[in-house]
Amino acid sequence: MDSINIKKLAEALNLSTSTISRAFRDNSDINASTKELILSKAKELNYQPNHYASNLREQKSKTIAVIVPELANNYFSQAIHGIERVARENGYHILIYVTDDDYSKEVNFIRHLHNGRADGIIMSVSGEANDHNYLNKFGARQLPLVFFDRIYEDIETPRVVTNDYNSSFLATEHLIEQGSKRIAYLVVNKSLSIGKTRMQGYIDALEKYKLPFDENLIVDCSNSYEENSVIIKSALTELKPDGVFTSVERLAFATYYACYDLNISIPRDLKIISFSSLEIAPLLNPSLTTITQPATEIGTEAAKMLFDILSSDGDKKRPKELVLQSKIIMRNSTSNSPQKP
């Protein structure tokens, strides 16, 4: 291997390796002109301090890991974008891991990350009703962890969430005000905290308006597009809801497709509202009423929270919770007098 390293650079300049090293660090004492000389020569030879050697020596990686259930979801790509920006501003890099909503992958990622590869983790969990106590089992090597959006409630760690209960309540209320009486709630994972919280808002809103709660109207969907198509179509034909509230955007899309196929008119026969960060919700046919989460901001705040912990030397590691507000944006999919755009 004929690549450049600190020794060769030192030889080329007739200096010691420590002096070279100092030129690349901000704190150390070094003659300004020597530093300049070194940096220019370094640039010429394309020298960069080896990341792994530095990290081994310093015992930190300047890297954070981001674990998300999926990538093909506007919410997560926006959140990652926010995280990436904050990370870069702090001189950190980000590793991305996608669990595809598979719990075992999540466990593996987390376990693996405890080998020093990352200084901290930002995660939206993949859930299922599994044992997530594994997160507590890393003893002294415990990595700072920040949850965002999808969390495990029994794990005490800082988190950034949105006011899901309230949003769900308002969303359901909105459907009721628009005249819906049989409102189906479509969810991917009932047992996941986010599913439960959102569902409770739905249930309480029904109660407020004295609408009967029908267990069957809670439709548990899957992660497969094809399966969902079948599930939703049969729900629409058999249960005959006049309103649908979906907990993730892809279920709203699936419902649109199902309605197209079944010749159900939105919003006349069926009103739809969904959690979604889709920027082109106004362009759908009909435009989709959404509960829009501040996705980028959630990412930004989660990253800031992690950097807070990292810079406090593990001192005040008290769990913090930040709750951001989602917005309901009413559009034609829940309107009684839809406007042409």
Add this chain to the structure above:
Amino acid sequence: MDSINIKKLAEALNLSTSTISRAFRDNSDINASTKELILSKAKELNYQPNHYASNLREQKSKTIAVIVPELANNYFSQAIHGIERVARENGYHILIYVTDDDYSKEVNFIRHLHNGRADGIIMSVSGEANDHNYLNKFGARQLPLVFFDRIYEDIETPRVVTNDYNSSFLATEHLIEQGSKRIAYLVVNKSLSIGKTRMQGYIDALEKYKLPFDENLIVDCSNSYEENSVIIKSALTELKPDGVFTSVERLAFATYYACYDLNISIPRDLKIISFSSLEIAPLLNPSLTTITQPATEIGTEAAKMLFDILSSDGDKKRPKELVLQSKIIMRNSTSNSPQKP
């Protein structure tokens, strides 16, 4: 730091560090029962070989870097998803870098990555008419690089692209066949190879049908949503095109919004076709005719190509080019007799 390392594990088991190390590597000779003993104790103590120490020793990082212009684009999130899967199958991790179409960030990322942090790079370039010779300037430390989709033609490196010229030609032809006579071409970066290739298909199709080429109908857009809104509205009102071909999906969305505002009816007054990997193109109002690139597959293939290079020990580093086929999917935005869904 009281964290576990190979030495402590060795002490705990009354073995040498070399034996421990061997238990974690596949090649070395080691007694099966010793190995088992070590691995179980390791699990108990949550020991994992330190990634940075291994990498320093082995001179490789088992990490690849992915550089993309943006994340809030279905094409790139799908491509990354493909890359991530292949990487994981190969035991590699991925670092994500977003340039926001900023050339200087791209240069910085690449320069930085030459510190051993990654074993290879997969990149879709951010372009602009800049000097990209910097990519050749890393001498012995040159990292394997694979381009996908947006490339620099003058850099000789393996690449995965789609048949953009042909797709553009067919897209333009399709608009013409549907009756468009004044077709605007909306592009973000004329000078980028992908912009040029796609534009040439447009120009040649016009020629085939003896339609006049009007320079003004090439509309150079920006990366700002607000700016584009202004640019597109003035283009629509002043140039009065009856067809629009957009080179990236967000320009199609911007055109939809502009048409809504200006009361231009799609497809009656204006037909639209766009490059896009949007899975819900059929749900738009009207459903959007797209040239759909096999995004996930492009990512998968780019990753495979990189791993080919990595496993061949830099031997046969001859530039390869893989061309995948996009599909034109006709929908209502270019139809003369739009169907209700």
Add this chain to the structure above:
DNA sequence: TTGTAAGCGTTATCAA
């Protein structure tokens, strides 16, 4: 202000 040298946690070589 600069140089010397030890050590970060691992793995490969060699010897036992």
Add this chain to the structure above:
DNA sequence: TTGATAACGCTTACAA
């Protein structure tokens, strides 16, 4: 089959 040891490239006391 296992153990001792040097080396990977860097940073930081400490010495000069």
